[in-house]
Amino acid sequence: MKILVTGSAGFIAGYLIEDLLQHGHEIVGIDNFSKYGKVTKSYDNNPNYDFVEGDAKDVNLLKELIADCDQVVAGAAMIGGISLFHEYAYDLLAENERIIASTFDAAIWGLKNRTLKKVNVISSSMVFESTNLFPTPEGEQLKCPPPLSTYGFQKLACEYYAKGAWEQYQLPYTIIRPFNCIGTGEKRALCDKEISSGNIKLAMSHVVPDLVQKILKGQDPLHILGEGNQIRHYTYGGDLAKGIRICIESEKAINEDFNLSTQVSTTVLELAELIWQKIKGEKPFNYISDQPFKYDVQKRIPNVDKARNILGFEATTSLSKSLDEIIPWVEEQIYVGGI
Structure with a gap:
């Protein structure tokens, strides 16, 4: 399978791309290095990995990259630590909205004109920011009050992009919610304010x-x-990568959403x-x-039954x-x- 990964120089993407390559997939990555600056990855010279330095807001570039891909992982986003939520409340909303809109515009084009079969949205546990239900199951984001932070609100909007693209264009999707990913590769972002x-x-x-x-x-x-x-539920990046890969590969994941986390x-x-x-x-x-x-x-406690029961995934x-x-x-x- 050939997969476009946006935000391919990011933290979670590093674990994901390595796992996808190890399981025989061909990967196209795009990133503008806006978060950490230029980085190198262990798989940069892998013949099945093609990296393009570019902006995920460039719809025409995304169309070029998506033209012969089977799936897209929508991972590009402006993201950082909790201080970023307060310093860049507007930019987080505006920049990430432009990124996800461009990604879906290109994915819809790929579905209609090429061979694209599905988009995989990397969402966030922050869609449950205002819940009082713990452990929090999938579907609670539709019942609890909306997130208070602009970051959490925009991540919820990403999920609605998937919903809308399916309803109007029948673009299949999977919504993936990592919880507190930990691992190597997470450095100070260039845009972070020193605190x-x-x-x-x-x-x-x-x-x-x-x-x-x-x-x-x-x-x-x-x-x-x-x-x-x-x-918190601190989930190892290698486990999350496996869970995301299963979401990509499994037909059972089509038009579903999953909390991916340790229990x-x-x-x-x-x-x-x-x-x-x-x-x-x-x-x-x-x-x-x-x-x-x-x-x-104060609490991010996911219900992980759905991923285990449907996908057979557990973070171990x-x-x-x-x-x-x-x-x-x-x-x-x-x-x-x-x-």
Whole structure:
């Protein structure tokens, strides 16, 4: 299968493209390097990977790339840590709206004029930002109040693009909602505003690389956002890549939406203590609570039954094992200046 992946230089895309190539797919990637600047990937020289530097808002370019593709993964987006939600509230909405509209314009063209069969929308757990139902099942985004952040609202709009394109043009789709992806490759974005957390600058304000780098740099007591009782489901990028690939490959995924996540809940404080123990060993753990951000959702707890029952997908990599990979990578990035 030949697949166009937009936002191919991104964090999740790095895991996804590697997995797709390993399973025999041919990949076309497009990215404008606006997030991290130019990056290299382990598969850059793979004969089944064709990368084009370009803007996903360029409909004509997307049509060229989509012309002989079977599916599209709509992954391109302006995205960053929680500080980005507050600094770029309008840009997140406007830029991501332009990207998804261009992607769907090209995909509809590919369906009508070429061989395109489906679009796969990388959505977000933030569509459930305003829910009070936990664990949160698919479909709750249609029942709970809309997201309060412009980022969450636009991600919900992406899902409506899929709905509308199916209703009007019969473009098949799969909506994919990753929950708190963790792994290597997540650095400070070029557009991130520098924000201090104690004596250390936040690393994208994504909690795992942020905590790892602060502990590695010797921050004690450790600064965390809020009281640390926020609940997350930290899902390894390799597991998410497998789940997304199954969504692409399986006919059972057509016109469905799936929460892709580990089923294990972890508080931010539990995460911080685990990282501390891995880096500092038996040294006593101390922390300070900083003022949290407005859109720091207290609970993100997905119901993962649908993905397991329909697709046979389960995220199996533990948080501890993931951290054993992430911590050395962050340490290296600190050394080379990536974080």
